[in-house]
Amino acid sequence: MVVANARFCKECGAPLAGSPMLMRDLTWQPLLAAALSLLPGLGHLYRHRPLAALAWFVGVLLAYSIAQPFGFILHLVCAGNAALSGALSEDAIVARLRQRRGSSRYAPPPA
Numbered sequence: 001m002v003v004a005n006a007r008f009c010k011e012c013g014a015p016l017a018g019s020p021m022l023m024r025d026l027t028w029q030p031l032l033a034a035a036l037s038l039l040p041g042l043g044h045l046y047r048h049r050p051l052a053a054l055a056w057f058v059g060v061l062l063a064y065s066i067a068q069p070f071g072f073i074l075h076l077v078c079a080g081n082a083a084l085s086g087a088l089s090e091d092a093i094v095a096r097l098r099q100r101r102g103s104s105r106y107a108p109p110p111a
Contacts, residue, residue, distance in 0.1 A: 043082025
């Protein structure tokens with residue numbers, strides 16, 4: 001029996017064909033959040049996370065004042081976090097890790 005919207009095999013945990021890395025039922029547009037992050041924190045504000053927006057804004061400006069390369073790297077992290085935090089399918093990532101390592105380290109314990 002196949003379950004609708006199944007992403008993984010219920011017996012072995014292998015990802016089914018076409019398993020997406022990004023969630024499909026997002027309430028925001030990841031690319032828009034990343035683009036808005038040209039001004040640090042604006043992408044987080046777009047996602048209704050005002051405290052995170054303020055923290056990223058202050059943090060990135062502080063990093064730029066300390067060292068410009070450090071500020072630029074933190075700015076990229078800010079944009080990536082605004083776009084992808086909560087958008088990545090953790091199940092797909094864990095399945096890929098399990099598949100690459102070939103171990104059952106990430107598998108649930110047998111019942």
